[in-house]
Amino acid sequence: xxxxxxxxxxxxxxxxxxxxxxxxxxxxxxxxxxxxxxxxxxxxxxxxxxxxxxxxxxxxxxxxxxxxxxxxxxxxxxxxxxxxxxxxxxxxxxxxxxxxxxxxxxxxxxxxxxxxxxxxxxxxxxxxxxxxxxxxxxxxxxxxxxxxxxxxxxxxxxxxxxxxxxxxxxxxxxxxxxxxxxxxxxxxxxxxxxxxxxxxxxxxxxxxxxxxxxxxxxxxxxxxxxxxxxxxxxxxxxxxxxxxxxxxxxxxxxxxxxxxxxxxxxxxxxxxxxxxxxxxxxxxxxxxxxxxxxxxxxxxxxxxxxxxxxxxxxxxxxxxxxxxxxxxxxxxxxxxxxxxxxxxxxxxxxxxxxxxxxxxxxxxxxxxxxxxxxxxxxxxxxxxxx
Ligand SMILES: Nc1ncnc2c1ncn2[C@@H]1O[C@H](COP(=O)(O)OP(=O)(O)O)[C@@H](O)[C@H]1O
Ligand SMILES: [Mg+2]
Numbered sequence: 078x079x080x081x082x083x084x085x086x087x088x089x090x091x092x093x094x095x096x097x098x099x100x101x102x103x104x105x106x107x108x109x110x111x112x113x114x115x116x117x118x119x120x121x122x123x124x125x126x127x128x129x130x131x132x133x134x135x136x137x138x139x140x141x142x143x144x145x146x147x148x149x150x151x152x153x154x155x156x157x158x159x160x161x162x163x164x165x166x167x168x169x170x171x172x173x174x175x176x177x178x179x180x181x182x183x184x185x186x187x188x189x190x191x192x193x194x195x196x197x198x199x200x201x202x203x204x205x206x207x208x209x210x211x212x213x214x215x216x217x218x219x220x221x222x223x224x225x226x227x228x229x230x231x232x233x234x235x236x237x238x239x240x241x242x243x244x245x246x247x248x249x250x251x252x253x254x255x256x257x258x259x260x261x262x263x264x265x266x267x268x269x270x271x272x273x274x275x276x277x278x279x280x281x282x283x284x285x286x287x288x289x290x291x292x293x294x295x296x297x298x299x300x301x302x303x304x305x306x307x308x309x310x311x312x313x314x315x316x317x318x319x320x321x322x323x324x325x326x327x328x329x330x331x332x333x334x335x336x337x338x339x340x341x342x343x344x345x346x347x348x349x350x351x352x353x354x355x356x357x358x359x360x361x362x363x364x365x366x367x368x369x370x371x372x373x374x375x376x377x378x379x380x381x382x383x384x385x386x387x388x389x390x391x392x393x394x395x396x397x398x399x400x401x402x403x404x405x406x407x408x409x410x411x412x413x414x415x416x417x418x419x420x421x422x423x424x425x426x427x428x429x430x431x432x433x434x435x436x437x438x439x440x441x442x443x444x445x446x447x448x449x450x451x452x453x454x455x456x457x458x459x460x461x462x463x
Pocket of ligand 2: 244337350
């Protein structure tokens with residue numbers, strides 16, 4: 078399996094790791110599992126890493142140095158800019174203005190940050206993101222401010238928080254005027270948008286790696302969400318990288334991007350949203366035998382050349398917290414008894430709330446979709462027994 082539709086340019090120059098007066102090569106704004114898995118890749122390359130996260134025992138802080146602090150605290154963000162040569166994000170929620178002012182306070186310029194603050198600003202407001210797609214002619218649902226939804230879009234339509242939504246927490250489908258009215262308080266008390274409902278056949282995702290000199294895409298994956306949370310990711314058999322790349326270009330994005338897409342019954346590919354960072358739909362790449370999304374992310378942030386993207390078919394099943402105590406050890410034992418070549422990842426979260434992403438299982442090779450689900454079922458059975 079290889080990432081199709083790659084646009085190649087010859088890397089120019091040799092930017093990369095060099096000795097400067099920073100204590101750390103790489104800083105992460107956020108210390109969850111995405112930062113942790115990126116740090117694991119960075120450490121393989123001998124890089125020293127630092128993360129900022131409000132939780133004292135965040136997944137990233139367990140494996141590298143960290144600064145405890147609020148992600149919207151400009152002084153704390155500035156500290157990361159002072160201590161690290163290159164900086165990246167693990168979520169899109171820190172207001173871009175805070176990042177820009179912290180960067181200035183630390184005496185740094187835009188070149189140390191991937192993705193850049195302007196791109197982040199375009200992505201973190203979902204209405205502005207949609208407007209970027211519309212201007213660039215990238216297929217995407219029409220979106221308006223929430224109060225105009227009923228009149229301009231009719232029913233059904235989808236209401237979404239413009240800022241800060243994740244795992245479906247800021248997304249509601251309304252079928253009637255009464256349904257919209259029932260949510261009025263929600264969409265009037267904060268900025269929300271309304272957008273056209275897409276009767277999609279399936280959801281897809283493409284990880285796009287775009288530097289100033291090279292662009293590569295991971296294979297197009299199908300993603301299955303349960304209760305709005307991604308549950309299963311596997312090869313889709315089609316190539317949606319062209320539309321995904323156009324979406325990244327529409328927000329002038331450089332770095333690693335997870336592009337979520339809809340495929341309609343007629344095969345049309347429509348952009349849902351972009352995440353400017355590693356993405357759940359790319360976790361398969363940890364165990365597919367080729368370069369991982371995390372390694373590409375680190376290379377993009379440091380300006381290192383990218384790897385060509387080739388690997389085996391691989392399926393990822395998310396481990397979503399079940400809200401019950403249990404034993405990881407018994408879980409992994411049961412998973413491996415059931416599917417000996419499965420790879421179990423556990424994020425070391427201090428709390429495993431119901432539905433929260435606490436780990437994932439990858440299975441590469443033949444029958445990977447059925448086997449990943451089998452391994453996951455076995456994992457939870459074992460976990461509960463422990
Ligand atoms: N316009 C839409 N039409 C139909 N379903 C949608 C639409 N927008 C979102 N959804 C559904 O809701 C899920 C969550 O919405 P999304 O915009 O991706 O927000 P989040 O930031 O929570 O991932 C999507 O994965 C998809 O299943
Ligand atoms: Mg989404």
